[in-house]
Amino acid sequence: MTPAKKRRRLRLVLPFVPVVAVVAVALTAHAFEQTDPAEAGYLAPTSPAAQGGRDLAELLRGRGVTILTDTRTGDALARMDRLGSDVTLFVPAPRFVHPDYREVVDLAPKGATVVLVEPGSELRDFVPPLGVADRRWATAVTGPGPGCPLTSATPAAVARTRYLKLKDSLNEPVFCYEQGLARLEYNGVEFIAVGSDDPFRADRLAEHDNSRFAADLLSRHRTLIWLDLHALENPPPPGPSVALPPPSPGASPRPGGVYERPNTEPGAGSDDDSDDSPPQSSDRFTPPSPFPDWLFWTVVLLLVAGVLLALARGRRLGAPVVEPLPVEVRGAETALGRARLYLRARARGPALEVLRANARTRLAGALGLPAAADRQQLGAALEARLPGRRAELDDLLYGPEPSSEGELHARATELKTLVETVTGARINEGVHR
Amino acid sequence: MPTARTAALAAAGTVGVIGGSILGFYPSAVFAVLLVLLALLVLVDRARAADPRRFALSRSGATTVRLGESTQVVLTVRNPTRTAGELLVRDAWVPSAGASDEPYQLRLPAGATVQLPTALTPTRRGDRPAARVTVRSRGPLGLAVRQADHEVPWTLRVLPRFASRRHLPEKLSRLRTVEGATAIRGRGQGSEFDVLREYVPGDDVRSIDWRATARRGDVMLRTWRPERSRRVVCVLDTGRTSAVRVGDEPRLDAAMEAALLLAAVAREAGDQVDLIAADHRVRAVVTAVQGRSLLPRLVDAVAPLQPAMVETDFELITSEVLRRERKRCLVVVFTALEPGALGEGLLPVLPKLAARHRVLIAAVHDHALTDLAATPLDHPGDVYAAAAGTRALADRERIAGALSRNGVTVLDFPADVFASRVTDAYLDLKASGKL
Numbered sequence: 001m002t003p004a005k006k007r008r009r010l011r012l013v014l015p016f017v018p019v020v021a022v023v024a025v026a027l028t029a030h031a032f033e034q035t036d037p038a039e040a041g042y043l044a045p046t047s048p049a050a051q052g053g054r055d056l057a058e059l060l061r062g063r064g065v066t067i068l069t070d071t072r073t074g075d076a077l078a079r080m081d082r083l084g085s086d087v088t089l090f091v092p093a094p095r096f097v098h099p100d101y102r103e104v105v106d107l108a109p110k111g112a113t114v115v116l117v118e119p120g121s122e123l124r125d126f127v128p129p130l131g132v133a134d135r136r137w138a139t140a141v142t143g144p145g146p147g148c149p150l151t152s153a154t155p156a157a158v159a160r161t162r163y164l165k166l167k168d169s170l171n172e173p174v175f176c177y178e179q180g181l182a183r184l185e186y187n188g189v190e191f192i193a194v195g196s197d198d199p200f201r202a203d204r205l206a207e208h209d210n211s212r213f214a215a216d217l218l219s220r221h222r223t224l225i226w227l228d229l230h231a232l233e234n235p236p237p238p239g240p241s242v243a244l245p246p247p248s249p250g251a252s253p254r255p256g257g258v259y260e261r262p263n264t265e266p267g268a269g270s271d272d273d274s275d276d277s278p279p280q281s282s283d284r285f286t287p288p289s290p291f292p293d294w295l296f297w298t299v300v301l302l303l304v305a306g307v308l309l310a311l312a313r314g315r316r317l318g319a320p321v322v323e324p325l326p327v328e329v330r331g332a333e334t335a336l337g338r339a340r341l342y343l344r345a346r347a348r349g350p351a352l353e354v355l356r357a358n359a360r361t362r363l364a365g366a367l368g369l370p371a372a373a374d375r376q377q378l379g380a381a382l383e384a385r386l387p388g389r390r391a392e393l394d395d396l397l398y399g400p401e402p403s404s405e406g407e408l409h410a411r412a413t414e415l416k417t418l419v420e421t422v423t424g425a426r427i428n429e430g431v432h433r
Numbered sequence: 434m435p436t437a438r439t440a441a442l443a444a445a446g447t448v449g450v451i452g453g454s455i456l457g458f459y460p461s462a463v464f465a466v467l468l469v470l471l472a473l474l475v476l477v478d479r480a481r482a483a484d485p486r487r488f489a490l491s492r493s494g495a496t497t498v499r500l501g502e503s504t505q506v507v508l509t510v511r512n513p514t515r516t517a518g519e520l521l522v523r524d525a526w527v528p529s530a531g532a533s534d535e536p537y538q539l540r541l542p543a544g545a546t547v548q549l550p551t552a553l554t555p556t557r558r559g560d561r562p563a564a565r566v567t568v569r570s571r572g573p574l575g576l577a578v579r580q581a582d583h584e585v586p587w588t589l590r591v592l593p594r595f596a597s598r599r600h601l602p603e604k605l606s607r608l609r610t611v612e613g614a615t616a617i618r619g620r621g622q623g624s625e626f627d628v629l630r631e632y633v634p635g636d637d638v639r640s641i642d643w644r645a646t647a648r649r650g651d652v653m654l655r656t657w658r659p660e661r662s663r664r665v666v667c668v669l670d671t672g673r674t675s676a677v678r679v680g681d682e683p684r685l686d687a688a689m690e691a692a693l694l695l696a697a698v699a700r701e702a703g704d705q706v707d708l709i710a711a712d713h714r715v716r717a718v719v720t721a722v723q724g725r726s727l728l729p730r731l732v733d734a735v736a737p738l739q740p741a742m743v744e745t746d747f748e749l750i751t752s753e754v755l756r757r758e759r760k761r762c763l764v765v766v767f768t769a770l771e772p773g774a775l776g777e778g779l780l781p782v783l784p785k786l787a788a789r790h791r792v793l794i795a796a797v798h799d800h801a802l803t804d805l806a807a808t809p810l811d812h813p814g815d816v817y818a819a820a821a822g823t824r825a826l827a828d829r830e831r832i833a834g835a836l837s838r839n840g841v842t843v844l845d846f847p848a849d850v851f852a853s854r855v856t857d858a859y860l861d862l863k864a865s866g867k868l
Contacts, residue, residue, distance in 0.1 A: 296460070298447045298451060302447060305444035312437045317521060318525050318565060318582060321527055327741075328676055329678060332801035332822070343814055352816075358826075409816055
């Protein structure tokens with residue numbers, strides 16, 4: 001590779017290096033800062049880690065909340081059933097809840113609260129009317145918005161994932177923190193989706209108003225069931241799907257069993273057929289496409305044709321030929337540069353002096369004087385040729401600096417006329433030695 | 434590499450996708466099948482194309498051409514493969530070589546040879562190299578091409594235009610006048626003894642050779658002729674001032690024209706002509722070449738010269754001239770009347786040179802300066818331009834005066850008459866026997 005080629009390649013590559021470096025650093029930092037729910041300490045009620053939940057648990061205990069920990073959804077649901085409505089189910093990792101369980105969380109006692117930390121697409125399994133709007137690169141710290149009924153906290157780091165209403169339900173969902181916090185009473189159970197895990201983490205608890213926000217959300221009931229999951233849990237044990245009557249005091253729940261309860265939601269009840277079909281397909285309805293099915297592949301084939309054409313047309317028949325060009329300099333470049341310098345410096349005196357000196361030499365030559373003729377000699381010789389103008393011509397040839405552009409112009413024109421009159425030739429024309 | 438035909442075939446495949454879909458085939462399957470088929474076709478076609486890397490190429494033809502004239506360099510292509518080649522051949526030269534950039538399209542049977550003439554009309558003096566030959570071979574179906582570059586080196590030397598040749602007959606006739614007239618007018622037109630002849634009334638009595646008269650008993654007249662076998666050294670300044678564009682060409686080119694004309698005339702006059710081209714180092718030297726081969730050698734030596742963006746080292750030039758030329762000779766320095774370059778470079782060393790040799794400074798006059806000095810004073814700002822031009826001219830006058838005081842003749846003429854006037858100056862010197 002020639003040095004020139006190497007330089008050109010460098011010139012192409014260099015601008016991208018800082019960009020790539022910045023992106024790489026940002027990605028690394030982001031990945032480093034990113035919490036991983038699969039880690040054992042992640043929002044665990046006893047973990048003292050930076051991502052742990054011990055501080056949060058302490059905070060809640062301080063508010064008089066009893067914290068019970070479960071590591072299986074089945075156990076947690078059973079416990080909720082036992083404890084009744086004054087209970088909060090805290091799910092720090094909703095995506096590790098087995099899909100079969102997600103469908104039945106809404107069968108918890110009416111009035112109970114389920115807090116989901118940053119649920120993604122699995123939110124629809126828990127609460128079909130809610131869905132994910134978008135996910136940001138980093139958590140935004142936002143205010144709760146006017147009249148948020150869920151917390152009295154001021155701005156907190158909540159909005160990373162934002163939620164929206166997918167379909168109508170009996171109750172209208174409530175959104176706070178620019179839709180980073182969603183609350184919907186579904187089947188009598190209050191579901192709260194929090195768009196970020198920041199407010200619960202030990203290392204962020206003290207930032208903004210995170211601690212008050214977390215405490216407000218989780219201390220709505222006297223008992224908190226902390227569902228501590230760090231891997232996708234096992235499916236519920238197979239067994240007859242028993243439709244239990246609404247749990248009544250004294251009824252013994254079957255731990256690990258699957259509960260079913262008649263759905264009281266009108267939105268869910270309206271499409272009866274979907275109740276019979278497997279729950280997976282009930283909310284995955286796709287409308288028929290308005291385009292014929294061959295369109296996509298036709299377009300892809302046309303794109304392929306376009307790429308082929310670009311390749312065929314883009315292949316040059318040999319590289320362009322380079323050639324070093326000889327140096328050429330415009331004539332009179334220095335003189336033109338000097339003219340611009342005179343102009344910029346408004347060098348009226350030097351400019352006129354140059355013209356005067358030139359005129360004196362020419363006049364002396366035309367009048368038969370030696371080139372070194374002095375002021376007196378030249379004046380006398382001019383007097384003889386142009387009588388009566390001695391003082392005027394003396395001033396013209398030896399006078400002071402012009403004080404204005406106009407005067408300079410007038411003097412220069414007069415000098416030119418004088419030389420032309422005396423020598424009888426146009427100035428500076430075709431004079432070669 | 435695919436061709437436009439491949440792309441067209443792919444585009445036509447959309448009909449297949451739509452038709453297949455109507456007939457009940459999956460469009461994705463049809464698409465995949467078509468794509469694989471197309472890829473297979475392209476690969477097969479590529480394999481059946483003649484391998485362009487194996488073609489044997491060579492060149493023959495002109496190696497020199499005069500600037501402004503056209504010539505031909507023939508590219509011979511042989512197909513040593515067993516397949517006939519559908520070829521597209523591009524013979525690339527540097528742009529200033531003036532080659533037509535149209536590629537040759539041809540069919541070359543297996544084992545056959547073809548000659549491709551490339552017409553060249555160079556636009557610039559100097560060595561114009563061929564860049565490369567690109568051979569593109571197409572498959573029999575026209576769906577794939579293979580391409581290879583071949584280096585087939587060839588250099589065309591473009592000689593100066595030597596447009597001042599047109600002055601040559603006139604200068605030669607003037608030379609004959611100078612040489613012949615001396616026989617009639619006798620003394621004063623040269624310093625070398627020619628012949629003795631009888632006195633005819635009207636001859637200069639001072640030329641009568643009394644000794645011969647006494648011997649012959651008849652009044653004999655001594656005749657003189659211009660010196661022969663004198664030496665002329667042309668010094669071309671290829672430094673920064675030679676890059677200035679005067680009229681249509683750089684000053685260096687005008688200097689070359691003048692040097693060539695001078696050399697042609699001087700050779701006819703029986704003088705020895707040497708040439709030195711230098712800036713901060715010596716670029717070309719032609720010395721001790723006699724007779725007919727002088728001009729070709731000179732032209733060949735100056736053809737690749739280009740102006741260099743450096744200050745000319747006149748000390749180097751002086752020492753070079755003094756070293757090479759022991760006898761007194763005429764040194765013609767082709768340079769520019771640039772106060773900076775000459776005042777600081779040439780003036781300090783000029784006495785050394787002028788003491789040993791007769792020096793002529795020939796400078797191409799830059800008309801732009803005269804025009805600048807004569808700027809019509811229509812606006813107040815024009816005064817500055819006129820003053821700058823006048824000052825530049827005055828500076829040139831001053832440097833010319835300084836040079837003249839060193840016993841040097843200064844020639845300052847515009848490019849169109851430059852060559853002619855420089856030769857005239859040489860002829861004048863010859864006629865007056867001052868060589």
